[in-house]
Amino acid sequence: MKRIYAIENWCIDCKRCEVACKAFHSSYRDAVKAYQLEDETAFERVRVEGGLMRSVAVNCRHCAHPKCVEGCISGAMRKDPVTGVxxxxxxxxxxxxxxxxxxxxxxxxxxxxxxxxxxxxxDLCGDGAGEPGEPRCVAACPNRALIYVESEGC
Incomplete structure (x- = not known):
């Protein structure tokens, strides 16, 4: 399965990945409207942590055996048996x-x-914005600090 990985040394703390993710998940599908109109459905699913000297995007690894799914008491967290997402x-x-x-x-x-x-x-929101099926955060990263590659995962 393909997963997103962050290359910490390449991240410049621009937060374009966060903006692209929030815009994609907003009902407007527009960055300006998602932020200015305070869309209640718009949450960025990736976030940049750290600071100007060292920062990294934190995003789900879509683990082979996800602990979040194992611990979910309501069944809200689930792993798709076909895609692995x-x-x-x-x-x-x-x-x-x-x-x-x-x-x-x-x-x-x-x-x-x-x-x-x-x-x-x-949620690996791939919709072909960059490379085919590439998530929005990866497509938005100017330094390619986020990569979308085939991996066995965690």
Whole structure:
């Protein structure tokens, strides 16, 4: 399965990956509207941590045996048996944060969405924006600090 990996030394902390992800997941599919109109459905699933001297994009590894799925009490976290993509169903999520504590990479977080909190994580939003099927964050990275490659994963 293909996965996203970050090359820490190439990240310049521009956060274009975050902007592209939030825009893709907004109901507007537009970066300016996603930020200015405060779309409640728009959450970036990748985030840049660190600072100007050293930063890295943190995103889901879509593990072969995902701990977040194992720990999910509501069945909201699931791994697709065909594609291997780990997703979170906001309708099933109860906001308990067990998936957050179970992820060894810190890739899952809980965000307020309307009246409840839901688990948010990378869903490999590939739609052909760059290379065929390439996720938006990878396509948006000017330094190619994010790569989308075939890998056995964690």
């Amino acid at each position: 780990v997703t979170s169903d906001p309708d099933k999520c109860v906001g308990c944060r067990t998936c957050v504590s179970m992820c060894p990479f810190g890739c899952v977080r809980v965000e307020p969405a309307g009246v409840k909190a839901i688990a948010i994580k990378c």
